[in-house]
Amino acid sequence: xxxxxxxxxxxxxxxxxxxxxxxxxxxxxxxxxxxxxxxxxxxxxxxxxxxxxxxxxxxxxxxxxxxxxxxxxxxxxxxxxxxxxxxxxxxxxxxxxxxxxxxxxxxxxxxxxxxxxxxxxxxxxxxxxxxxxxxxxxxxxxxxxxxxxxxxxxxxxxxxxxxxxxxxxxxxxxxxxxxxxxxxxxxxxxxxxxxxxxxxxxxxxxxxxxxxxxxxxxxxxxxxxxxxxxxxxxxxxxxxxxxxx
Amino acid sequence: xxxxxxxxxxxxxxxxxxxxxxxxxxxxxxxxxxxxxxxxxxxxxxxxxxxxxxxxxxxxxxxxxxxxxxxxxxxxxxxxxxxxxxxxxxxxxxxxxxxxxxxxxxxxxxxxxxxxxxxxxxxxxxxxxxxxxxxxxxxxxxxxxxxxxxxxxxxxxxxxxxxxxxxxxxxxxxxxxxxxxxxxxxxxxxxxxxxxxxxxxxxxxxxxxxxxxxxxxxxxxxxxxxxxxxxxxxxxxxxxxxxxxxxxxxxxxxxxxxxxxxxxxxxxxxxxxxxxxxxxxxxxxxxxxxxxxxxxxxxxxxxxxxxxxxxxxxxxxxxxxxxxxxxxxxxxxxxxxxxxxxxx
Ligand SMILES: Nc1ncnc2c1ncn2[C@@H]1O[C@H](COP(=O)(O)OP(=O)(O)O)[C@@H](O)[C@H]1O
Ligand SMILES: [Mg+2]
Numbered sequence: 092x093x094x095x096x097x098x099x100x101x102x103x104x105x106x107x108x109x110x111x112x113x114x115x116x117x118x119x120x121x122x123x124x125x126x127x128x129x130x131x132x133x134x135x136x137x138x139x140x141x142x143x144x145x146x147x148x149x150x151x152x153x154x155x156x157x158x159x160x161x162x163x164x165x166x167x168x169x170x171x172x173x174x175x176x177x178x179x180x181x182x183x184x185x186x187x188x189x190x191x192x193x194x195x196x197x198x199x200x201x202x203x204x205x206x207x208x209x210x211x212x213x214x215x216x217x218x219x220x221x222x223x224x225x226x227x228x229x230x231x232x233x234x235x236x237x238x239x240x241x242x243x244x245x246x247x248x249x250x251x252x253x254x255x256x257x258x259x260x261x262x263x264x265x266x267x268x269x270x271x272x273x274x275x276x277x278x279x280x281x282x283x284x285x286x287x288x289x290x291x292x293x294x295x296x297x298x299x300x301x302x303x304x305x306x307x308x309x310x311x312x313x314x315x316x317x318x319x320x321x322x323x324x325x326x327x328x329x330x331x332x333x334x335x336x
Numbered sequence: 337x338x339x340x341x342x343x344x345x346x347x348x349x350x351x352x353x354x355x356x357x358x359x360x361x362x363x364x365x366x367x368x369x370x371x372x373x374x375x376x377x378x379x380x381x382x383x384x385x386x387x388x389x390x391x392x393x394x395x396x397x398x399x400x401x402x403x404x405x406x407x408x409x410x411x412x413x414x415x416x417x418x419x420x421x422x423x424x425x426x427x428x429x430x431x432x433x434x435x436x437x438x439x440x441x442x443x444x445x446x447x448x449x450x451x452x453x454x455x456x457x458x459x460x461x462x463x464x465x466x467x468x469x470x471x472x473x474x475x476x477x478x479x480x481x482x483x484x485x486x487x488x489x490x491x492x493x494x495x496x497x498x499x500x501x502x503x504x505x506x507x508x509x510x511x512x513x514x515x516x517x518x519x520x521x522x523x524x525x526x527x528x529x530x531x532x533x534x535x536x537x538x539x540x541x542x543x544x545x546x547x548x549x550x551x552x553x554x555x556x557x558x559x560x561x562x563x564x565x566x567x568x569x570x571x572x573x574x575x576x577x578x579x580x581x582x583x584x585x586x587x588x589x590x591x592x593x594x595x596x597x598x599x600x601x602x603x604x605x606x607x608x609x610x611x612x613x614x615x616x617x618x619x620x621x622x623x624x625x626x627x628x629x630x631x632x633x634x635x636x637x638x639x640x641x642x643x644x645x646x647x648x649x650x651x652x653x654x655x656x657x658x659x660x661x662x663x664x665x666x667x668x669x670x671x672x673x674x675x676x677x678x679x680x
Contacts, residue, residue: 142575159576167431168568169623173346175569181577184562186626193346197339209342210349212622225573232577 093118093155093268094139094236098147101134101292108134110292111147116236116285121262121269123279125303126289127313132272133162135289136238139270151236158234162241162272164221166213172224173209176200179231199231200224202261204253218245226254230261237262239271243278251275255282276329280304281322288312301327310335353621353631360634364413367641371409372401374648411538411602412644412658413637414546416609418599420636421550422592423610424617424629425557428564429585431494433618436610437596440497441479441504443605446597448508449475450604451515451527468530469542469601476600479504480593484586492585493571533604533659535644542602549598553591554633560584561625568623606659608666609636615673639666 092115101109109131116122124132138145140159151157158179166175176199177184180192200206203223208216213224222245229237237258243251259282262269273279279286280300288296288303290312296303304327309317315331322328372384377400386392387401419437426435437443449471453464460467484492486500516524557564563584566574571581600606613636614628620635621627639662646665647656 137572140576142572157576161570161572161576163570163572166569168565169618170565170568171346171349171622173342174565174622174624177346178562178566178569178577181562181566181579186558186561193343194339197342200342201339206338206342210345228577 092116092150094149094151094270096135096139096147096149099135099138099149100146101131101138101143102146108292109138109145112289112292112294114287114294114297116268116270118266118268119263120285121259121271121283123283123286124270124272124289125274125276125279125286125312126295130289130312131292132289133240134292136240136270136272140238155236156232156234157236157238158229158232159238160225160229160240160242162244164218164225164245166221168213170213171209172205172211172213172216173197173200175213175224176227176231179228182232195231195233196227199227202230202257203227204250219247219250222246223250223254235267237267237269237271239269241272241274244274251278258282276304276309277322280326280328281324304329350627353624353627356620357627357631357634360631360638364634364638364641367638367645368409368413370645371412371641372405374645375400375405376653407538407540407543408535408644409641410540410543411535411546412641414543414550415535415599415603415606416613416637416640417633418546418550418595418636419606419609419640420613420617421554421557421629421633422595422599423636424614424625424632425564425588425592426610427614428568428623428625428628429494429588430498431568432498433615434611435498435501436607437476437592437600438605438607438610439505440483440501441506441508442476442501442593442596443600443607444505444508444512445479446472446476446600447531447605448512448515449473449478450530450601451512451519454526454530455515455519455523465537473597473601475508476597477593479508480589480597484589484593487582487586487589492582492589497585497589529657530604531659532657533606533662534657535603535647536655537602546598546602549594553595556591557588557629558626560588561629564588564625564629565623604659606640606662608662608670609639612666612670612673613639615670619673 095115097113099109099112126132137143139149140157177196180195183192200209203226205223226242243254258269286300286303295312296308304319306317309315314335316333316335318330318332320328369381373379373381383397384401387398423436427433450468453467453471457464457467482504483497483500487497490496516527563579566577566579574581614632617628617631617635621631643658643662647658647661650656
């Protein structure tokens, strides 16, 4: 276990966004969090990152470094992409920027495949390009636990494939723990080792893609009827067929 | 672009930004010299420089330059820098390019404090030349404290702080109007003159006081430069990067109040510098705050110093109140900047 939530509850005033959730993620594993809009995915990630008040407990090793990427990708600052990525190193940045920080930023830009955007103003990028820049920012921090809120929602199909492959490989190679909120169920099934399906702040189903992506759970979580097919490599493919009555 | 190329490109950008600041510094030096040379008696720059260097034995000239004009010229620079720097920090922490000591009611607080002493100060056991700036400073600080208190109670979000600042502005403006309503003719005139903003009240002691505050606060702000830069990406992202957002905002707000309070206390309400200087700086050097903050201070100093020169040239023999000059020159200039396509 590398990060573990026990009876995690997040409240906004009287509204309960996450209710008593217990969930663990392990080294070298990609855990995809899925669920309908408003089911509490972002709140769960923010609580795991320690950014919202919550009850229940979150356990992780004291040495763990969390890289958190919020869902929001808007940016108004007059900063270049390189500067945005460099900010990932905030904890070690000095007035005169040290070489290791510069190297880490340049490497991260390379890793997500946008080195040519380094000198562009962040405000001039497309939504997808910004998402890649923010992903590079998170990677530049050299985290051990990645908490990514919809890291690929604005990406075209090629970049989505590239980013999710990158995340899975980096997770395996560096022994990271990656928890990513994904809306694309088929991408989640392909790239994640395990899925956690949230419904109204609670955990509706958890386990392998085949165990979670079933007609009954999808009907309950999303209110759709769906056919589950077998994909080319055996992982399930969800085909919505209608809105459940 | 390879990894090395990306780093090299960023270093080049940094060098270019430093060059921009160096150019602003050169402009400031020129403006300062012009400020000392202009006045009722137009002095040759050479003689002014010799006097400053202490190698001029014309006592008349020395008196004009060192005792009359030097404090005013220095005050313009120090106050301009303080206003530019504090405007930049406020715009950053409030995520709002319209934030400044003026729009947040800090200047209004200072104006009310000054008016209070002008109207009721005869009863005070202090000389007015110190009582007025002291009260102006205290009420500027009070305005900030009110805004910060709102932030402590409800979470220091930019929206809340800006709203609280605007409420503060209206409150102190209403109080000020009340004072003007009950003030004697003579006091009313003094209040109005104070509100215009003027460098003529400058003295070396006052310069030293504002300079001390500026020198004390600047390194504190600069130490947070990277955190300010991170804050511009939004509270959530900044928190994720390890910034204690609320604490940073409140601490910066306190530092900036001190700075603005000291600046406006001695020269009155000089609007605009705090708004325009950061705006120009943003366009020239971007918002890496290690460049943005010093550039805003430099441009603020340059603008106010240039305004000081202009205030003496508009109508020979008359010195226009500096607050009026900065607004009259600043507004069309600002409009042009905005229309031409802003920095963002
Ligand atoms: N800052 C907030 N204040 C009040 N309610 C919130 C806040 N953030 C989220 N919520 C509510 O909490 C619930 C879960 O939100 P969120 O975690 O963002 O869901 P998801 O990411 O799954 O779409 C929603 O009903 C949402 O309206
Ligand atoms: Mg969400």
